[in-house]
Amino acid sequence: MSPTAAIIVIGNEILSGRTQDININHIAQKLAIAGIKLKEARIIPDDRHVIINTVNKLRAAVDYVFTTGGIGPTHDDITSDCVAEAFGVPNEIHPESFKLLEHYIGAENFNEARQRMAYLPRGAKPIANPVSIAPGYVIGNVYVMAGVPQIMQAMLDNIIPTLRHGKPILSKSWYAYQASEGKVAKDLEAIQKKFPQTDIGSYPFYNESKQNGVALVVKGQDQQAVENAAQDIYNLLVNMGYQPHEGEPQK
Amino acid sequence: MSPTAAIIVIGNEILSGRTQDININHIAQKLAIAGIKLKEARIIPDDRHVIINTVNKLRAAVDYVFTTGGIGPTHDDITSDCVAEAFGVPNEIHPESFKLLEHYIGAENFNEARQRMAYLPRGAKPIANPVSIAPGYVIGNVYVMAGVPQIMQAMLDNIIPTLRHGKPILSKSWYAYQASEGKVAKDLEAIQKKFPQTDIGSYPFYNESKQNGVALVVKGQDQQAVENAAQDIYNLLVNMGYQPHEGEPQK
Numbered sequence: 001m002s003p004t005a006a007i008i009v010i011g012n013e014i015l016s017g018r019t020q021d022i023n024i025n026h027i028a029q030k031l032a033i034a035g036i037k038l039k040e041a042r043i044i045p046d047d048r049h050v051i052i053n054t055v056n057k058l059r060a061a062v063d064y065v066f067t068t069g070g071i072g073p074t075h076d077d078i079t080s081d082c083v084a085e086a087f088g089v090p091n092e093i094h095p096e097s098f099k100l101l102e103h104y105i106g107a108e109n110f111n112e113a114r115q116r117m118a119y120l121p122r123g124a125k126p127i128a129n130p131v132s133i134a135p136g137y138v139i140g141n142v143y144v145m146a147g148v149p150q151i152m153q154a155m156l157d158n159i160i161p162t163l164r165h166g167k168p169i170l171s172k173s174w175y176a177y178q179a180s181e182g183k184v185a186k187d188l189e190a191i192q193k194k195f196p197q198t199d200i201g202s203y204p205f206y207n208e209s210k211q212n213g214v215a216l217v218v219k220g221q222d223q224q225a226v227e228n229a230a231q232d233i234y235n236l237l238v239n240m241g242y243q244p245h246e247g248e249p250q251k
Numbered sequence: 252m253s254p255t256a257a258i259i260v261i262g263n264e265i266l267s268g269r270t271q272d273i274n275i276n277h278i279a280q281k282l283a284i285a286g287i288k289l290k291e292a293r294i295i296p297d298d299r300h301v302i303i304n305t306v307n308k309l310r311a312a313v314d315y316v317f318t319t320g321g322i323g324p325t326h327d328d329i330t331s332d333c334v335a336e337a338f339g340v341p342n343e344i345h346p347e348s349f350k351l352l353e354h355y356i357g358a359e360n361f362n363e364a365r366q367r368m369a370y371l372p373r374g375a376k377p378i379a380n381p382v383s384i385a386p387g388y389v390i391g392n393v394y395v396m397a398g399v400p401q402i403m404q405a406m407l408d409n410i411i412p413t414l415r416h417g418k419p420i421l422s423k424s425w426y427a428y429q430a431s432e433g434k435v436a437k438d439l440e441a442i443q444k445k446f447p448q449t450d451i452g453s454y455p456f457y458n459e460s461k462q463n464g465v466a467l468v469v470k471g472q473d474q475q476a477v478e479n480a481a482q483d484i485y486n487l488l489v490n491m492g493y494q495p496h497e498g499e500p501q502k
Contacts, residue, residue, distance in 0.1 A: 012450060012452055012470075013452055013454060013468070014275070014276075014279070014292075015279055015289045015290070015291070015292065016279060016283055016289070016420065016422070016470060017276055017277075017278075017279030017280035017281075017282070017283050017289075018422070018424075018468065019276075019454070020273065020276045021272075021275070021276070022271065024265070024272070024294065025265075025268055025270075025271045025272070026268075027268075028265070028266055028267060028268030029268030030268075031268070032267055032268050038266045038267070038268075039266070039296065040266070040293065040294065040295055040296070040301075041265075041266065041293070041294040042291065042292070042293050042294075043275065043291065043292040043293075044291055045290065045291075046452075050291075072432050072453070072455065073432050073433040073436045074432050074435075074436045074439055074440070074453040075436065075439065075440035075443050075451075076443075076451070076452050076453060105433070109433070109434075111433065111434075111436075111437065112437065113432075113433050113436030113437050113440075114433035114436075116436075117433075131457075148455055148456075148457060150457055169267065171267070171269070181323050181324050181325050181364075182324040182356070182360070182362060182364050182365035182368075183360075183362075184325075185324045185325045185326065185362075185364030185365075185367075186362065186363065186364050188325055188326065189325070189326035189364075192326050192327075199263060200326075200327070201263055201264055201297075201327050202323065202325040202327060203264060203270070204323065204399055205399075206382075206399060206401055217264070217269065219263075219267060
């Protein structure tokens with residue numbers, strides 16, 4: 001069985017519409033390559049009760065939980081307090097991280113707010129942050145990362161090799177201009193039934209040059225089944241008079 | 252009390268990393284303007300059990316639930332079946348929508364797959380889709396929309412005026428290059444405590460030209476409190492030697 005995962009994005013700035021989240025997509029791509037199945041992603045507010053409940057709910061449901069956001073030095077950074085409470089442990093100074101941060105920031109500027117970034121839930125293991133030193137960490141099966149994309153990505157690069165990997169999820173896509181979902185739907189369903197070990201998706205596109213069409217995507221962990229299903233889809237499109245191609249449509 | 256909302260993005264293509272969701276951000280912005288508080292957003296797979304449970308859980312928790320995705324003609328479009336089951340009603344032909352779609356597509360091309368787009372849960376009221384006719388709908392407090400952003404946005408424009416609005420959520424942002432969160436954190440927390448009716452967030456930015464800094468954002472429904480808190484933050488930044496400005500930093 002492939003390992004499973006969930007993402008918790010913690011941040012009022014996403015729910016208010018101020019910020020377009022790009023972390024979910026990045027994590028999703030890295031997990032797919034590692035053969036880890038992303039079951040769900042939730043965006044939640046900077047709210048103690050909600051954070052604690054969501055962490056506890058999802059860490060019981062999947063193999064790996066990834067959180068982003070809320071581990072900086074300001075009053076709205078409450079993730080570590082909440083994760084500690086979710087695990088029933090104190091949030092306390094992590095001496096090694098304290099020293100690293102003190103050295104990086106300089107003792108004279110290492111004020112109380114900045115010291116908060118050296119507090120980890122007891123038992124957590126820090127995850128290196130080459131961008132700005134303040135660490136992420138793992139406790140149990142919960143990986144706590146920064147919200148700033150550059151920092152999150154660096155932390156994730158350190159995390160991925162430590163996870164149990166599944167068979168990579170392979171993907172093959174056909175793009176067909178002028179094709180319509182309604183025309184291919186019936187035959188596509190038959191192909192899906194013929195290859196139940198694959199997951200076939202149909203995604204219409206409407207791009208700026210009005211080159212409308214459909215992208216048909218096969219995903220799965222069985223390479224032969226993915227290739228055979230993709231071949232059937234290719235034949236279907238050609239038989240209908242379309243010219244399927246593999247690249248993304250031009251914008 | 253402001254009305255509350257949740258978003259359910261239904262789509263394997265988001266969880267696989269194939270597609271970057273942009274619907275949550277768009278809906279979040281429109282809700283903020285309407286004074287409707289977005290409490291949570293969830294991205295879930297094309298899975299019957301998960302869709303039904305999530306719809307039932309969230310429609311009980313907030314005033315308005317918005318779903319995107321899964322209402323097209325292909326086998327992976329299972330949202331309407333699931334929403335019908337969540338409400339305990341049949342998913343059946345909606346005669347008015349059937350006629351509209353048949354007219355738009357042409358009777359000779361209006362096959363079984365395309366007819367699926369004219370099935371709505373019993374009691375649902377259609378939401379017009381000026382882009383491709385196949386309607387969204389509302390049932391109870393659940394608004395079911397397409398996943399294609401252009402179509403979703405058109406549907407949402409038809410929905411927003413029908414919702415109960417709250418006081419708009421006002422926002423004021425200061426961007427300060429070279430400022431660091433750790434330096435302002437303590438005073439910022441004091442400002443947050445002085446204006447508890449506002450929600451003050453601190454967001455570091457690292458842009459491509461290496462012009463690092465911090466964005467400090469005040470949000471709230473009390474205009475005077477938002478303005479006063481923003482003024483205090485401006486003064487704080489100036490006193491620390493920064494030059495705060497209102498615009499987004501240059502990329």
